[in-house]
Amino acid sequence: MSQRGRFITLEGGEGVGKSTQVRRLAKALQARGIEVVTTREPGGTPGAEAIRDLLMTGAAGRWNAATETLLFAAARADHVARVIEPALAAGKWVICDRYLDSTRAYQGAAGGIDDADIVTVNRIGGAMLPDRTLLLDLPVEAGLTRAGARGASDRMGSRDDTFYDRVDAGFRAFAAAEPERFRTIDAAGSPDEVSTRLIAALSDLL
Numbered sequence: 001m002s003q004r005g006r007f008i009t010l011e012g013g014e015g016v017g018k019s020t021q022v023r024r025l026a027k028a029l030q031a032r033g034i035e036v037v038t039t040r041e042p043g044g045t046p047g048a049e050a051i052r053d054l055l056m057t058g059a060a061g062r063w064n065a066a067t068e069t070l071l072f073a074a075a076r077a078d079h080v081a082r083v084i085e086p087a088l089a090a091g092k093w094v095i096c097d098r099y100l101d102s103t104r105a106y107q108g109a110a111g112g113i114d115d116a117d118i119v120t121v122n123r124i125g126g127a128m129l130p131d132r133t134l135l136l137d138l139p140v141e142a143g144l145t146r147a148g149a150r151g152a153s154d155r156m157g158s159r160d161d162t163f164y165d166r167v168d169a170g171f172r173a174f175a176a177a178e179p180e181r182f183r184t185i186d187a188a189g190s191p192d193e194v195s196t197r198l199i200a201a202l203s204d205l206l
């Protein structure tokens, strides 16, 4: 039987470079002979992508924070059962663009939903904790500028700046509370420089 794979998540606010670095990290790990599955949240399965469409489109007030929490958790339950857990069991590494900590930061720290309740509803959905969470750290304004330059924003990317400040504070607090799981990575500088920092933050797992 193959050894269980590693579950790596990339987290952080809007536009900090997560999707860019998921792709680069996958290439770097594959070059080391590791089988890698890249995926994202919300999404990663047909059902979870359908839930993503519900979450990302429409008016800001379409869902409240509680409804969002349940929708993200439902999408995650499908994603974990159909993609993440089978890949890990097959010995592959899974690199996921956002995961549970995004719900804790966006719907919890910024949206007001109790952190323990978020953890409970996700546990019901089978969500396990990652082996390593790489938190990309960039000033909120710089991330929003990068995201803005990339193109039109969606429903989740259209909150006011104070919301994203609370998201940022939430992520920082989670990283401080769980130093074994989290590594905070400076996301400023070139994509190459950030990639080098990310690989270094996985060295103990390689």
Ligand SMILES: Nc1ncnc2c1ncn2[C@@H]1O[C@H](COP(=O)(O)OP(=O)(O)OP(=O)(O)O)[C@@H](O)[C@H]1O
Pocket: 012, 013, 014, 015, 016, 017, 018, 019, 020, 021, 146, 147, 149, 150, 157, 187, 188, 189, 190, 191, 192, 194
């Ligand atoms: N190190 C970097 N320096 C400058 N620009 C970058 C860097 N990394 C990514 N970008 C650019 O910033 C924009 C946002 O990057 P990306 O989509 O990877 O971020 P993200 O964290 O996944 O964003 P979101 O959370 O909004 O989906 C893209 O246009 C990307 O090309």
Ligand SMILES: Cc1cn([C@H]2C[C@H](O)[C@@H](COP(=O)(O)O)O2)c(=O)[nH]c1=O
Pocket: 014, 040, 041, 042, 072, 098, 099, 100, 101, 102, 103, 104, 106, 107, 156, 157
């Ligand atoms: C998983 C997750 C995501 N969100 C938010 C964060 C972003 O604004 C969008 C996802 O967009 P991306 O371009 O794919 O990063 O959704 C959230 O609020 N809660 C979550 O659990």
